[in-house]
Amino acid sequence: MIPSSAISPILIIVGVLMMQNIKYIKIDDITEAFPTFLIMFMIPFTYSIADGMAFGFIAYPIIKLVTKQKDQLSPLLIVVSSLFLIEFIIKALL
Numbered sequence: 001m002i003p004s005s006a007i008s009p010i011l012i013i014v015g016v017l018m019m020q021n022i023k024y025i026k027i028d029d030i031t032e033a034f035p036t037f038l039i040m041f042m043i044p045f046t047y048s049i050a051d052g053m054a055f056g057f058i059a060y061p062i063i064k065l066v067t068k069q070k071d072q073l074s075p076l077l078i079v080v081s082s083l084f085l086i087e088f089i090i091k092a093l094l
Contacts, residue, residue, distance in 0.1 A: 004047060011044055018043075031067050035060040054084040 018040055026032045035056040043052030061073050061081045 031063045057081045057084050
């Protein structure tokens with residue numbers, strides 16, 4: 001497998017590229033901002049771009065449901081976020 005010393009520089013580059021687009025985040029809308037920042041923080045903490053993105057994909061529909069903005073969710077987004085959540089549950093149980 002690929003050692004973590006080879007993955008770290010890639011994560012740094014991804015972080016720098018993400019920081020260039022931080023100015024476009026709608027900070028006044030918490031339902032948009034929180035999942036975005038969660039993704040940016042979880043990618044380096046999990047050492048995995050896919051897992052970091054999964055946290056955002058799971059958080060986005062949950063926040064939209066809690067704030068009663070269900071009409072902004074597509075069925076495909078709900079399916080993808082559910083699959084990510086199931087993956088994390090299976091990883092935790094094994």
